[in-house]
Amino acid sequence: KSKVSVIETWLRKHRLLYVGATRHPFIHSIRDGSVDISSFKRWLEQDYIFVRAFVPFVATVLLKAWKESFDATDMDVILSGMASLNDEFAWFNKEASKWGVSLTNVAPQKANLDYCRFLESLMSSEVEYTVAITAFWAIETVYQDSFAHCLEDGSNTPEELRDTCQRWGNDGFGQYCRALQSIAEHHLEKASDDVRKRTEAAVLDVLEYEVAFWNMSQGDT
């Protein structure tokens, strides 16, 4: 008898919120070609700030993997994620110059500050590895699922936005998210009820912050 995984159970239970985070009107507007370019530029500027805070978060996940996990593949997968974040900065700079956007001196908006503050709370050494790695999986997966949707057959994504969608929507990134999911699931299976509950709450927080982040990009903060 095949057992439904912890993560699969949560995704079913919180389906509406997950769909809200991965099929947001902003994503629909990219997919159907009606996207407002000033919204896209705002998203680009704000996401650069987010990713600057995301790197130290991932560094703490790596540190926790080293201390708390006995499986060496955890560190390999997290390190590959850090390496792609390094490419991401080069990509942000290239993309910003393509759109005539400056990434220096951008003021973070409230939804972004709130999300970055949440990331910072997860960086604490008090936060268990299981909580942190699962939140990490959720953060990456929302972008993977959202942008992959913009590349599916039948999508009408403007040519000049395909590069952005490819960045997170490509198959390699999809495999990486599945690798993170299996690591998170492995730790969740062994976790106490208490840790599991706190992990579920962190995943819900991520989904809510992601919705607010898309809202901010569209200017409805």
Ligand code: HMH
């Ligand atoms: C807001 N969530 C946000 N930005 C990102 N770049 C990702 C997730 C994925 O790395």
